[in-house]
Structure formats: C-alpha cells, structure tokens
Amino acid sequence: MKSPRITLLVHGGPSSIEAIRARGLARRAPPESVRFLLREGGRAATLRAWSRDLRSHPPELLYVLNTALPGVPLAIWKRLTSGIPYVLDTGDVIQEMARRSGIGAGGRLPLLAIIEQSAWRQADRIVVRGTRHRDYLHARGLPATLIRDGYAEDQEVSPARIQALRSQWKLEGRFVVGLMGSLVWSPRLKICYGWDLIRALAELRDLSLSAVIIGDGNGRPWLEAEAQRLGVQDRLIFTGRIAYSDVPAYMRLLDVALSTQTNNLPGQVRTTGKIPEYMAAGCHILASRVGEAELLLPDAMLVPYEGEVDLAYPHRLAERIRGLATHPEQRELRLTLPAIAAATCSYEVLSRDWIAVMNEVLTGMGHPPLD
Numbered sequence: 001m002k003s004p005r006i007t008l009l010v011h012g013g014p015s016s017i018e019a020i021r022a023r024g025l026a027r028r029a030p031p032e033s034v035r036f037l038l039r040e041g042g043r044a045a046t047l048r049a050w051s052r053d054l055r056s057h058p059p060e061l062l063y064v065l066n067t068a069l070p071g072v073p074l075a076i077w078k079r080l081t082s083g084i085p086y087v088l089d090t091g092d093v094i095q096e097m098a099r100r101s102g103i104g105a106g107g108r109l110p111l112l113a114i115i116e117q118s119a120w121r122q123a124d125r126i127v128v129r130g131t132r133h134r135d136y137l138h139a140r141g142l143p144a145t146l147i148r149d150g151y152a153e154d155q156e157v158s159p160a161r162i163q164a165l166r167s168q169w170k171l172e173g174r175f176v177v178g179l180m181g182s183l184v185w186s187p188r189l190k191i192c193y194g195w196d197l198i199r200a201l202a203e204l205r206d207l208s209l210s211a212v213i214i215g216d217g218n219g220r221p222w223l224e225a226e227a228q229r230l231g232v233q234d235r236l237i238f239t240g241r242i243a244y245s246d247v248p249a250y251m252r253l254l255d256v257a258l259s260t261q262t263n264n265l266p267g268q269v270r271t272t273g274k275i276p277e278y279m280a281a282g283c284h285i286l287a288s289r290v291g292e293a294e295l296l297l298p299d300a301m302l303v304p305y306e307g308e309v310d311l312a313y314p315h316r317l318a319e320r321i322r323g324l325a326t327h328p329e330q331r332e333l334r335l336t337l338p339a340i341a342a343a344t345c346s347y348e349v350l351s352r353d354w355i356a357v358m359n360e361v362l363t364g365m366g367h368p369p370l371d
Helices: 017-025 043-056 071-082 096-099 106-122 130-136 159-168 194-200 220-230 244-251 275-280 314-324 328-344 347-364
Strands: 007-012 034-038 061-065 086-089 125-128 145-148 176-179 210-215 236-240 258-259 286-288
Touching: 007 017, 007 043, 007 071, 017 034, 017 061, 017 347, 034 043, 034 071, 043 071, 061 347, 071 086, 071 106, 086 106, 096 106, 125 130, 130 145, 130 275, 145 275, 159 244, 176 244, 176 275, 176 286, 176 347, 194 210, 194 220, 194 314, 210 286, 220 236, 244 275, 258 314, 275 286, 275 328, 286 314, 314 328, 328 347
Parallel strands: 007 034, 007 061, 061 086, 086 125, 125 145, 176 210, 176 258, 210 236, 258 286
Antiparallel strands: none
C-alpha cells in the first residue's frame, strides 16, 4: 500500500529554527512521504509558490509550522475546498502575546485574533510545545498534543573549540553568566529580553564575572544603554546572531545560563527553544518558575517571578548567581540535565511522538498510516 504524503509548510528559510524543527520531527518518516515547502521571499511570493506545489503534488495531510501567513489561510482553504486535513504546530498564543507585550499590537490585534482562532478551530490537531499550552487549549475543547522544542543533535564540541571561543571573547578566567534569545523590545512592558541579567550584573561588581548575550534584535540598543547607565558595559558581551550549528559550542561558554519568562499566559504556555539547548549542553540553568521550566528543571534551578515585570527579580537572580559562583559544587546538578534533555526533548523521542500524531490524524481521515 502506498504511503501517504505529508507536506510541511515551513515559515522560515533552510537554516531557520522552523526548518530545523520540521526536519527533526519528520526524521523517522519515510523520505518519500514528506515534502518540505520553505518560505520563498515575501508572503505573496511564498503563497504563489506553495499553491503551485500543492496543486502539482497534492498531499493527504498538511502540517503548518507556526501560526503565520500565508500557511494558515492556505491550509484552511485547502481543508475547506479539497478536504485535506491539517495540523497546526505552534509555540505561542500569538494574539495574547502581542497584547501583553505591545509587539505588533494596536490595529493588528483583531486580525491576529481572527487568524489564531480560525487556525485553532479548523485544525484537525494542534501540536504545542508546552504542557500548559496543551491544557489551555484542552479547556477550550480543542484537540492539542504536546511535542516540545528540540535541540541541536550534534553536541560534540572539542575543548580546542571552546578555548578558541573563550579567547575570542576574552573570557579566560572569568565566571560566565549568559543567555540566548531574540532581543525584542516590548513597548508595553518597557523591557527587552536580557534586562534582568544586566540589572543583576550591577549587584555583582565584586565578582570576576562576565555576561554574554547571544542573539540580536531591535532591543539591543536599549540593553546597551541600560548597561551603560548601570556602569556594567565593560563586563557585558553581545555576540550577535550565531549559526545554529554553533549553538552547542557557545552554550559551553556559560557557567550559568538564564531563561526568564514573564508570569502571564504567554510565558506560562512556552517551553522556549533555549531550555532544551541549555539542558543538552549541560549548562547550569537559572530559570523563572514559570511555564515548562517548572516541569523540566530541578527545583534548585528555579527562581520565583511575580507578574509581568518583576522588578525584584534581578536581585533574587543576583543572589542565586553569587551562590553558584562562590560555591561551585552547587553547579554539579547540571550533570543531570543532558539525560533529562535526551528523554524529553531529543528529536529521536520527538519524532516518534510526531509519527504517532500523524498516524492518528491520517487513519482518522481514512488514510493508511505512515510505514
């Protein structure tokens, strides 16, 4: 019997995190059964290219990576006009995230609400990356399944490579605290990812400590100005964006890795891709006690966080960092994390879960399962 065809609509280019997730999830599927359509320029050009491909190679199932244009309306259209089922893969509540942060809010909020609600209601299954996101959708009568974010599969990094990076960024002999993420300014909350690290750094002037921020975005100038205001700019390094293949090496520069989520619905539903990467690399993590971090990490790695902008959080964070810097034996807990990552976030595991979800949807529509 011929294996069914699944087309994955990926809102990203070949090296994007969306493409990496798509390939990782589908790794166990027969190669002839999966087709990846990547973003091609702008939305209009992508819509034209994807529409042509779906006419030439009609699938039995569509899989849409992220609640975005043009994939969501195209999948809904194909479902309504051709009966092709689709699965939505999403890591955020996009309308609520825009409203709470102010990013892309204003007049776009009604449109985001329509896109998201339509995507949820028309999907034959929703794949989410956080347990509380699944529970949130279940409470609304929506069919959601948890398949967490994954991590870079090649974790082999030579000591020479790590030493070269330490020399490049002048980190020899320094205790290094850092984070990885998109540095996007929130006009409503008046903060940017990394704000807590910079303010904590101002309370740790007596330590031989450097801070590393991996990533970029429109909030970087604000972070740089905040570091200048607090007089910690000389202890702060911005690496800019790095290639995904370099993530395991950069993770191994960090003695302590930070993951902070606001304690509201957008923060509570997320896993965030950085936590699996930190765990796989064996970083000692300090994370806000919010969302999936609370379910994945040992209690000793969790830091209380109240509300949307917890102005006391940097002080609590600084105290925890000081303890880890002065009592290195406390960081031995990090050695337990790679095994947790392998059991919960490796694509070896996630791909098995993905195949099971695809087969449930396919057989429910009268199609044979994947081989």
